[in-house]
Amino acid sequence: MNDRDLVEAALFVAGRPLTLIELESIVSIDADVEGIVASLVKEYGEKGALEIVQTDEDMVMQVKSEYADAVRPIAQRDLETPVLRTLAVIAFHQPVTQSKVAEIRGNKAYGHVHELEARKLVESEPHGRTRLLRTTKAFADYFGFETDSLEEIKQSIGQLLH
């Protein structure tokens, strides 16, 4: 086992940016992690579909941008389809009651709303015996809306729908 390979393996499995401290925790005590990362950045940059990108704080292994679109359908999404579908319904009908969403999406929607709230993509407030749901600023950021105004988001979605 050499330190270069340990850093490579770590960047590969993490699937997210790693800090120097995290990398240092797995290599041998006297390893020059910064030097290793710098040489990996160069090596990956020269050939293949992958790259290692380094910022001040951290470094990440990812697909070079020219290949990203082509392989997107193969990568796993961070929202499961049923949950995503419930989110789409909320975004389009918002502000909308939880019971209305359940009527459209079935009882599983309660679990989905729970997950979407935990992910902070949806927020709710009490509304009679049910709850009123709307998307959050984090939702707008996630999907690249320039605004977090509910009306404008609904309009954009409406336009894209037709």
Next chain:
Amino acid sequence: MNDRDLVEAALFVAGRPLTLIELESIVSIDADVEGIVASLVKEYGEKGALEIVQTDEDMVMQVKSEYADAVRPIAQRDLETPVLRTLAVIAFHQPVTQSKVAEIRGNKAYGHVHELEARKLVESEPHGRTRLLRTTKAFADYFGFETDSLEEIKQSIGQLLH
């Protein structure tokens, strides 16, 4: 964009075994996917911490086993502990009915089996009113068993248990 890089990018983002058909869906129409995979297997095998492993049906990019333990703490959890435990019960008692697994593991086991089947680690066939479960070749492969014989797997697990 070249086909070798597309295959490499696809194996990287997938994080799971891909079939030839999946790979063929993203490369150019006249690409020799089998040839590309064979040469990637060789190339990765010669250096670095990663490997591409090919079975009859599919191929996967993963960390070489000598680096696995060192980077395991950094890797994102794959199967949740309760699901792993259900898988252990199936592997140890197989072939075993779904109802027997639910008896041991509780009703949550039905959801777990669903996930394990989707991951192709477990397969089932109808058996009266329930289903008979067993582990798959992918299971043997994923957990590093040298054989996919149910008897030998059960024996190995039995040894680990005691």
Next chain:
Amino acid sequence: MTSGGGSDAVNGAAQEDFDERSIDILVSLAKNGEIDPWDIDIVDVTDRFLARVAELEKLDLRVSSRTLLFASMLLRMKSDALEESEPEDLYEEESVEDELQACFPALKSKVRRHAKRRVTLSELIQELKKATKRKEKSDVRRFMQLQVQEFDAVGLAHSEDIEGQVKHMKRELKRRFALRDQVLFSELIVDNTVEAIVETYIPLLFMATRRQIQLEQKELFGDLLITCKDL
């Protein structure tokens, strides 16, 4: 609330009495610690509820027929629960005394990359389109169900002479069981209307509760297999 006996089921009070009795059974299960009211396992509750129903032989007939319907609803919920398990179940805490806890770490998986990518806006829109289509379909289905619901199965069970139906069914089954061990529900249906199906099903439910026959359904929505136990 008392369980079992004390029947003053006069017409108007019948519905209330039924509700009370069914709930009573559940409450007494909870009191005896047989179910945890805060953590209802529908499969387990159904099994225990049915077992308790079988014990309460002295129930007033009308109440008992409603209770059986209640039990059949529980059974339906049970089959739903068995059919699909919510994803959040996957991540529930496990009890520490699980004997396999210690063993599994010994089985080490290969280390692969499990990163997930973000969903794109166009994927969100695609899902919205699918959700809208599904909704339209389910609205059509609901409209069709409404037509069927005009027939009140519960009312029928309540007002008809159940014991008479049970007797009739017993005769019919004895005749068939004389020749073989098992009979299919579909063979007993003379007329393929909702009314006829319910009229055939309810006496069978009674007989099953009295352990005179056994009802089995090999697959969801499949035919019922009737086996003679003690006719």
